[in-house]
Amino acid sequence: MPSASTLPGVRRIAGIVLAVLLLGGVVAAVVAGREEQDTGTATKTVRMVIGSEKAEFFADPDVVKALAAKGYTVKAETSGSWAMEGFDLKGYDAAFPSSQVPAAELAKKYGVKQTLARPFYSPLVVVAHRNAAEVLAANGLATLDEHRGTLKMGAYLDAARGDRTWQQLKGAEKYGELTGTLYISSTDPETSNSGALYLAATSYVAAGGRLVTSDADVERVAPLMRKLIAVQGAQQSSTDAVFRDFVSGAGNPLVLVYESQIAALLDDDGQSPGDMVVLYPDTTITSDHTVVPLTENGRALGELLGTDQELRMLAVQHGFRPQDAGTEFASAASDRGTYLKQELSGVRQAPVPTSAVLHELARRARG
Amino acid sequence: MTRGTRPRTRQRGRTKGRTTALAVTLAAAAALLTACTAEEQAPSDPGKPVPGTLRVLASSELADMTAVFEQVEKDTGIKVRPTYTGTLDAVDLLAEGRAKERYDALWLSSNDYLRLRPEAAKQIVSETPVMSSPVAIGVEPGTVRELGWKPDDVTWSDIDEAVADGKLTYGMTDPSRSNSGFSTLISVASGLSGAQSALTDADVEKATPKLKEFFKGQQLTSGSSGWLAQAYDRRGDVDALLNYESVLKARKDLTVIRPRDGVVTADYPLSSLASTGQEVRDDVRRLTEALRTPEIQRLITDRTLRRPVVASVPLGPGLDSGRRRELPFPGARSVADGLLDAYDNELRRPSRTVYVLDTSGSMEGERLDRLKTALTELTSEFRDREEVTLMPFGSEVKSVRTHVVRPEDPGAGLDGIRADTRRLSASGDTAIYTSLEKAYERLGAADRDTFTSVVLMTDGENTAGAGPEEFDDFYARLTGHQRDIPVFPILFGDSDRAELEHIADLTGGRLFDAQQGSLDGAFEEIRGYQ
Numbered sequence: 001m002p003s004a005s006t007l008p009g010v011r012r013i014a015g016i017v018l019a020v021l022l023l024g025g026v027v028a029a030v031v032a033g034r035e036e037q038d039t040g041t042a043t044k045t046v047r048m049v050i051g052s053e054k055a056e057f058f059a060d061p062d063v064v065k066a067l068a069a070k071g072y073t074v075k076a077e078t079s080g081s082w083a084m085e086g087f088d089l090k091g092y093d094a095a096f097p098s099s100q101v102p103a104a105e106l107a108k109k110y111g112v113k114q115t116l117a118r119p120f121y122s123p124l125v126v127v128a129h130r131n132a133a134e135v136l137a138a139n140g141l142a143t144l145d146e147h148r149g150t151l152k153m154g155a156y157l158d159a160a161r162g163d164r165t166w167q168q169l170k171g172a173e174k175y176g177e178l179t180g181t182l183y184i185s186s187t188d189p190e191t192s193n194s195g196a197l198y199l200a201a202t203s204y205v206a207a208g209g210r211l212v213t214s215d216a217d218v219e220r221v222a223p224l225m226r227k228l229i230a231v232q233g234a235q236q237s238s239t240d241a242v243f244r245d246f247v248s249g250a251g252n253p254l255v256l257v258y259e260s261q262i263a264a265l266l267d268d269d270g271q272s273p274g275d276m277v278v279l280y281p282d283t284t285i286t287s288d289h290t291v292v293p294l295t296e297n298g299r300a301l302g303e304l305l306g307t308d309q310e311l312r313m314l315a316v317q318h319g320f321r322p323q324d325a326g327t328e329f330a331s332a333a334s335d336r337g338t339y340l341k342q343e344l345s346g347v348r349q350a351p352v353p354t355s356a357v358l359h360e361l362a363r364r365a366r367g
Numbered sequence: 368m369t370r371g372t373r374p375r376t377r378q379r380g381r382t383k384g385r386t387t388a389l390a391v392t393l394a395a396a397a398a399l400l401t402a403c404t405a406e407e408q409a410p411s412d413p414g415k416p417v418p419g420t421l422r423v424l425a426s427s428e429l430a431d432m433t434a435v436f437e438q439v440e441k442d443t444g445i446k447v448r449p450t451y452t453g454t455l456d457a458v459d460l461l462a463e464g465r466a467k468e469r470y471d472a473l474w475l476s477s478n479d480y481l482r483l484r485p486e487a488a489k490q491i492v493s494e495t496p497v498m499s500s501p502v503a504i505g506v507e508p509g510t511v512r513e514l515g516w517k518p519d520d521v522t523w524s525d526i527d528e529a530v531a532d533g534k535l536t537y538g539m540t541d542p543s544r545s546n547s548g549f550s551t552l553i554s555v556a557s558g559l560s561g562a563q564s565a566l567t568d569a570d571v572e573k574a575t576p577k578l579k580e581f582f583k584g585q586q587l588t589s590g591s592s593g594w595l596a597q598a599y600d601r602r603g604d605v606d607a608l609l610n611y612e613s614v615l616k617a618r619k620d621l622t623v624i625r626p627r628d629g630v631v632t633a634d635y636p637l638s639s640l641a642s643t644g645q646e647v648r649d650d651v652r653r654l655t656e657a658l659r660t661p662e663i664q665r666l667i668t669d670r671t672l673r674r675p676v677v678a679s680v681p682l683g684p685g686l687d688s689g690r691r692r693e694l695p696f697p698g699a700r701s702v703a704d705g706l707l708d709a710y711d712n713e714l715r716r717p718s719r720t721v722y723v724l725d726t727s728g729s730m731e732g733e734r735l736d737r738l739k740t741a742l743t744e745l746t747s748e749f750r751d752r753e754e755v756t757l758m759p760f761g762s763e764v765k766s767v768r769t770h771v772v773r774p775e776d777p778g779a780g781l782d783g784i785r786a787d788t789r790r791l792s793a794s795g796d797t798a799i800y801t802s803l804e805k806a807y808e809r810l811g812a813a814d815r816d817t818f819t820s821v822v823l824m825t826d827g828e829n830t831a832g833a834g835p836e837e838f839d840d841f842y843a844r845l846t847g848h849q850r851d852i853p854v855f856p857i858l859f860g861d862s863d864r865a866e867l868e869h870i871a872d873l874t875g876g877r878l879f880d881a882q883q884g885s886l887d888g889a890f891e892e893i894r895g896y897q
Binding site for chain 2: 052129131163165175176177178179180181183188229230231232233234235236237238240241244245247248249250251252253265273274
């Protein structure tokens, strides 16, 4: 088993670059499987379209080796998960979006009847600078436990509804940077998975813990969604970019990212997380990486990713949580200091609206 | 045509073909590069693809990255070939699909404006921030003391108050031409509007009186950060510069203040393009990886005084780790364009320019036609409240005609300029210096609260009237505000580079090259300095 410190730096940077979020309809051709590293045992080539945040996983030489040991060479091209619906996937063995909803749409489109494998997932979390996290805690918007805590989404949405500013929160006056409207920075919900999932989570909370399904539901939550997005101004198109700005000390003090990104940062030698606090929203959405098999090889690979111990371990190293959680993430999480939760107890998973509803929410939110 | 005038152009129908406009802009960029890098020839055209070389359309501030590019080339074998441009021009280029096959990557100081233009944004497939620098104000230390400022506590309102009290003047780059100017404008407007979240049209409207007051303090404008710094040094009576922190810190003689109520930060995303193939994108990815290694991040922050994006790399010398609120960038194009439009036509001091135009005998034919075309095209650029004087000359000044672009009827002034342009005819010798002296006399010594300058276009050497020494003496005798009037000569036809360079140096102007670039390009580029 490769140690956790072998390659995370390379992986992380590669992944950052490949964290391409495309709803624009372009498939970014990235060969993730490296042929030169194939071993003689690799016989089956599996062509996949994958969500970009998994590109570094499939590019990792250890992953390539582990797949080769089982007889697979993966050729992956990245695409925004929500853009895959628009492609002709003829000739591909599988699609591997980062969310269940586009996966379900794809399964419907291609007549896939079987249960879809979801080998791993990663929850959306909010990173905060310590000053901001402490002010939120002092005002009942969050609870803190050293480097991590819980963000109370109901209270946060109340604040957003009321255009609450940092200046109105007690304790904020100590910190010059905490002025202006309180908000979480997300990516553009019209073009990016995490931005869309942000609306999924907040609309669920705003609707009183109910999934938004009807036009009337959309009508009811749309003004708040609009507020959450409009306040941000121009939005970035990838979670990597917002996370990088956060790390460099620029940008908003509250940023929505995937937990896997933080894990990658923490694992990267020499990367001090500074004064970062990880807030797990009490209601969040997980990015469920779901395999839509289009051929038998695609199906077998999807299954392998979820069952093979070594591949599960490698997924954990990339910050993903394997499905049917064994102890892998928890034990890795303990190495990730006090930033990550070993288990997601106490975090409510909101369901994701249908693709059509989510698109409509995003459209209304962007105005 | 520039963004600055574009919103107005749209509103008032002062249209010009966008393709032509773009060509002009590109030619202008090319002209500028050839003009300012006489020794060190910069590429004016991205050229053909070369394996291992990335043709990068880049913000002009990235010119300070040469040492970093060299190191990256050593490490990876990837050569960066930058073509420098302003953000707004780059966004146009992308939106119009003209980056295809010309460029392999895009590297602007920020993609914020690009995101407001969906047709440009969809040309980007991935973007990775490489470094960051916030907008700041660099104030002469004596002025900081006089104002009683504690640098950590200064807000945009404090700055505005100092300007309103006549205690602070500053220079900044032209927001339509320069990335730093554009970010500065957004910072100032957000800071002064009191907007608690992303700027809206209503915020801009509300803040307009305050912004007007603030921009009264702007004594220097420039199409580039480099010339702005030179002009600041030359003038000696301007108190501050608004620019990116990295640019201000590099000067070492200014107290650099990041206003505590917030800044806009440039994060320099290296972006790969949808129009490129897999191999190119792979090279862009390798370049990005290399730029984000701790070693290169250290080199970047130490050399360029921008902030690293890798947490383990310490800040470069003199950079302060205190946090600032990030002012959100407007989420709608109408807000950004509306702000540019307001800046040009309402907020900034108007420009006042004498165009000293060679119409000697040698201009006869094609050259005169080019001049007429260029001037006619230029009329779409003139801003509200601008005063334009045409001073054609041969053996002596032939006529002096002044037009003002009045906000209530801009068409009248512009029609006048066009009519006078049509009437230009070629005859006589070339009295460059005598004509320049007339231009200075025309502009006078009084401060009229304008950006005042002279543009000199000539296609030959001086053959009549005063000689260069006499002009030197004339200039030496000037007093007051007349001494602050720069001449921007345009190298054209058979004009003499050394002669024109001397005029630019003497008066604090800058030479523009229409021998290598185009005449319309030169006129257009000079707009950033007027």
